[in-house]
Amino acid sequence: MKKNTFRYFVPWVIAADFPLLYVGAVTLEIAAIVIAAAAIMCVATLIAAVVY
Amino acid sequence: MSSIGPDLNLINVILSAIPILVLIGTILIFKWSGPKAGAVSWLAVVFIALVFFGSDIQLIALATSKGLSLSLFVLTIIWTSVILYNVIDEIGGIKVIGLTITRIVGDPLMQALIVGWAFSGFMQGIAGFGVPVAVVSPLLVLMGFSLARAASIVLIGHAWAVTFGSLGSSFFTIQLVTGIEDNIIGPHMAILFALPIILTGFAVAHLQGGIESIRRGFTVIIVMGFAMSISVWILATIGAPQIASIVPGLVGCAIGWILSKSPLLNKSKKSTKLAGQNSDIETNKSSTKLQNFHFAFLPYYLLLILSILSQIPTIKELSYTWHWGLDYPATETALGFSVSAVENYGKIRFLAHPAPLIIMSLIFTYLTLKFSRRWENGAMLRAIKKTYFQSSSTSVGVVTMVMMSLIMTDTGMTHLLSKTIADGTGPLFGLFSPFIGVLGTFVTGSNTNSNILFGALQIETARSLGLNTVTVASIQSIGGSLGSAIAPAKVLVGTTIVGLSGRENEVLKRTIPYCLGIVFLVGLQAWIILNLL
Numbered sequence: 001m002k003k004n005t006f007r008y009f010v011p012w013v014i015a016a017d018f019p020l021l022y023v024g025a026v027t028l029e030i031a032a033i034v035i036a037a038a039a040i041m042c043v044a045t046l047i048a049a050v051v052y
Numbered sequence: 053m054s055s056i057g058p059d060l061n062l063i064n065v066i067l068s069a070i071p072i073l074v075l076i077g078t079i080l081i082f083k084w085s086g087p088k089a090g091a092v093s094w095l096a097v098v099f100i101a102l103v104f105f106g107s108d109i110q111l112i113a114l115a116t117s118k119g120l121s122l123s124l125f126v127l128t129i130i131w132t133s134v135i136l137y138n139v140i141d142e143i144g145g146i147k148v149i150g151l152t153i154t155r156i157v158g159d160p161l162m163q164a165l166i167v168g169w170a171f172s173g174f175m176q177g178i179a180g181f182g183v184p185v186a187v188v189s190p191l192l193v194l195m196g197f198s199l200a201r202a203a204s205i206v207l208i209g210h211a212w213a214v215t216f217g218s219l220g221s222s223f224f225t226i227q228l229v230t231g232i233e234d235n236i237i238g239p240h241m242a243i244l245f246a247l248p249i250i251l252t253g254f255a256v257a258h259l260q261g262g263i264e265s266i267r268r269g270f271t272v273i274i275v276m277g278f279a280m281s282i283s284v285w286i287l288a289t290i291g292a293p294q295i296a297s298i299v300p301g302l303v304g305c306a307i308g309w310i311l312s313k314s315p316l317l318n319k320s321k322k323s324t325k326l327a328g329q330n331s332d333i334e335t336n337k338s339s340t341k342l343q344n345f346h347f348a349f350l351p352y353y354l355l356l357i358l359s360i361l362s363q364i365p366t367i368k369e370l371s372y373t374w375h376w377g378l379d380y381p382a383t384e385t386a387l388g389f390s391v392s393a394v395e396n397y398g399k400i401r402f403l404a405h406p407a408p409l410i411i412m413s414l415i416f417t418y419l420t421l422k423f424s425r426r427w428e429n430g431a432m433l434r435a436i437k438k439t440y441f442q443s444s445s446t447s448v449g450v451v452t453m454v455m456m457s458l459i460m461t462d463t464g465m466t467h468l469l470s471k472t473i474a475d476g477t478g479p480l481f482g483l484f485s486p487f488i489g490v491l492g493t494f495v496t497g498s499n500t501n502s503n504i505l506f507g508a509l510q511i512e513t514a515r516s517l518g519l520n521t522v523t524v525a526s527i528q529s530i531g532g533s534l535g536s537a538i539a540p541a542k543v544l545v546g547t548t549i550v551g552l553s554g555r556e557n558e559v560l561k562r563t564i565p566y567c568l569g570i571v572f573l574v575g576l577q578a579w580i581i582l583n584l585l
Binding site: 011018022025031038045048049 | 085087088090091092094095098109110112113114116117120124378379380381444445447448451452554
């Protein structure tokens with residue numbers, strides 16, 4: 001996949017991760033969801049650090 | 053926010069500063085783009101928070117989510133304002149506006165002063181949150197200013213209007229967090245704002261054409277600056293701080309236009325085209341259906357009307373009940389730094405937030421132009437597509453930086469940094485106080501957030517040092533206002549809209565010396581007032 005594809009992919013991943021973070025940490029308070037959401041955010045920012 | 057937390061020692065202070073140093077260093081030294089620097093800074097702050105500041109994944113997730121809430125508040129304004137700009141551009145309106153202003157004011161120095169200084173202040177007054185940078189920078193480009201120069205002029209030029217801008221949001225914040233009555237802090241702050249207002253005018257002139265422009269425009273800048281400062285003071289004194297950027301901005305435009313025709317503006321020794329000016333705008337005739345300035349400017353007229361309407365008590369009351377925001381629970385790190393629970397965080401009020409107002413003005417503009425057969429089919433879709441590609445990089449930059457700043461705040465890093473600055477400066481606190489405001493705006497991209505972060509802390513420090521709290525509170529907000537000129541989140545808006553994405557360092561290199569110079573003089577003014585008067 002080209003760098004540009006990832007560039008437009010990153011904002012959508014971050015946007016999709018927002019409800020997951022909030023629901024996991026505030027509404028449901030389930031550690032597994034929180035860890036998964038935090039991991040997704042780490043991956044998205046790692047990709048952002050490479051492709052931007 | 054608890055005062056208990058990480059120990060105030062050198063290692064913790066250095067660790068707290070690392071995310072900000074990474075952000076600044078990578079942008080300025082390695083010339084990284086905003087999103088790349090923001091992403092690495094977020095990863096750095098997560099690591100430091102988990103390993104050294106007693107955070108856990110739950111706290112990181114909450115702070116990150118808060119950052120996303122706050123980003124949504126800011127990004128909805130950026131997205132809608134860029135769509136608005138692109139729509140007007142697609143139907144040929146921006147060209148008409150630029151052409152008209154260029155015809156009215158032909159001198160490049162006066163264009164920089166009227167558009168980049170006074171008009172950008174007016175735009176900050178009605179919308180704020182990066183809108184002046186997004187809207188006014190392209191106008192200057194259209195007049196022939198180079199891309200980096202246009203963005204830099206607006207970033208410096210609008211910085212005087214941020215505290216009273218966005219219909220006074222930052223002003224009301226500092227007033228709320230410090231508990232000082234608005235009729236006390238308002239006039240006091242307005243007097244202190246006179247210096248930065250005039251200095252930003254000189255900075256704009258210098259950015260436009262160096263020392264020669266300062267020489268030519270000296271009297272004009274002084275007259276415009278005084279008129280704008282007096283307007284700010286009158287409005288703050290009569291209890292109308294929410295329009296204390298709108299009216300002075302318009303006053304500045306009107307006086308600037310009158311003075312441009314007067315002998316007060318010294319004639320240029322050279323051609324009227326100075327540095328950065330290579331306009332060929334006069335030769336280009338618009339080929340669109342939109343030839344009338346007032347139709348081209350219609351969205352901004354509507355935005356002004358809607359902003360004023362949103363201040364009507366009944367609508368204002370309604371806006372407090374019709375909103376969207378998320379509730380967050382209280383948090384505490386293993387080191388004992390606690391943050392209180394908050395309701396409706398990053399609250400978007402549907403009848404007062406700039407984004408819905410911009411959308412409404414866009415809808416009314418569409419209907420008016422459609423019925424008067426001035427609308428171009430497909431313009432809206434093209435503008436939305438263009439906005440998506442323009443804004444995606446900016447959005448990642450804003451999101452990562454705000455997420456980083458929220459983790460810093462919720463883990464006590466920001467508290468530690470500001471306490472170090474306050475404690476370390478002692479009797480010289482007044483001199484450094486505005487720099488704390490700058491720091492807050494730099495990391496959050498918002499004068500309002502800077503006031504939330506540091507307002508109470510500055511007051512606390514002023515009380516312990518026996519200093520005038522009204523002056524210190526004012527200086528915090530003035531520093532935060534001026535910090536808008538170098539806040540990466542705002543610089544990103546400017547660079548994106550003028551087509552300088554990824555070259556933020558070119559703009560920052562221009563704005564940083566002016567911003568820090570003005571802030572230093574503001575600090576000096578505060579130190580004299582606090583210690584000698």
